[in-house]
Amino acid sequence: MTHTYFGQVFTGGTESLTNLLLAPFRALGRGLVHMAENDRRMIAVEKLQNMTDAELTAMGTNRADRVRQIFAASGAI
Numbered sequence: 001m002t003h004t005y006f007g008q009v010f011t012g013g014t015e016s017l018t019n020l021l022l023a024p025f026r027a028l029g030r031g032l033v034h035m036a037e038n039d040r041r042m043i044a045v046e047k048l049q050n051m052t053d054a055e056l057t058a059m060g061t062n063r064a065d066r067v068r069q070i071f072a073a074s075g076a077i
Helices: 017-037 040-049 053-059 063-072
Strands: none
Touching (some): 053 063
């Protein structure tokens, strides 16, 4: 899983006006990335990616069917 840096945006007057004006957009972008990384569907897909084909066969399914199940459960497909 990727990690997001939530560092300090303003460093006490050393930031330029451009950086100060762009700070809310950077924060919004980081928030959206954080939301996407913690979505239950994406977590399920990451688990699926870590499974071998043999494990999927033992479960009686394949990757395409499992992805369809993951996203259909939430009405995305």
